[in-house]
Amino acid sequence: xxxxxxxxxFDPITLGHADVIQKSLKVCDRLIVATTNTKNKNYFFPIxxxxxxIKESLFSDLKFNKKRIVIVPFNTxxxxxxxxxxxxxxxxxxxxxxxxxxxFQLAGMNKKLNNNIETxxxxxxxxxxxxxxxxxxxxxxxxxxxxxxxxxxVIRSIKEKI
Numbered sequence: 001x002x003x004x005x006x007x008x009x010f011d012p013i014t015l016g017h018a019d020v021i022q023k024s025l026k027v028c029d030r031l032i033v034a035t036t037n038t039k040n041k042n043y044f045f046p047i048x049x050x051x052x053x054i055k056e057s058l059f060s061d062l063k064f065n066k067k068r069i070v071i072v073p074f075n076t077x078x079x080x081x082x083x084x085x086x087x088x089x090x091x092x093x094x095x096x097x098x099x100x101x102x103x104f105q106l107a108g109m110n111k112k113l114n115n116n117i118e119t120x121x122x123x124x125x126x127x128x129x130x131x132x133x134x135x136x137x138x139x140x141x142x143x144x145x146x147x148x149x150x151x152x153x154v155i156r157s158i159k160e161k162i
Contacts, residue, residue: 004028004089016131019124020093056153
């Protein structure tokens with residue numbers, strides 16, 4: 001069984017993330033969607049709530065296959081998470097050229113830390129490439145319509161929070 005890790009903050013999960021998840025399932029048998037709780041970020045949702053929202057979005061709203069996707073929290077190196085779940089692939093989503101430099105460096109560092117782990121870059125479809133969690137939060141805070149960027153579960157959760 002080929003296992004991949006898709007790490008990120010997913011604060012909140014967007015349709016761009018969901019697009020990358022769907023594409024990831026074409027290259028792996030099991031996908032670990034891992035949401036981080038590192039201390040250097042100011043999160044909109046706490047980790048437990050993010051996990052709930054990810055599950056609701058993927059399994060209830062989008063009807064993704066629960067048997068192939070596992071959602072977990074983590075606060076370790078991604079390569080340590082790969083070791084824990086016996087994953088040989090790290091999935092990273094790219095939106096624009098501006099993402100590439102950081103992602104390229106990150107992939108290089110992960111490769112230096114564990115030469116057996118490969119990073120695969122996937123791009124979401126063109127209509128989802130402009131979406132970012134930060135834009136979604138900003139639009140929502142200003143009472144804008146975010147329905148074309150996120151699932152109903154995310155909209156509901158953000159409305160409860162604001």
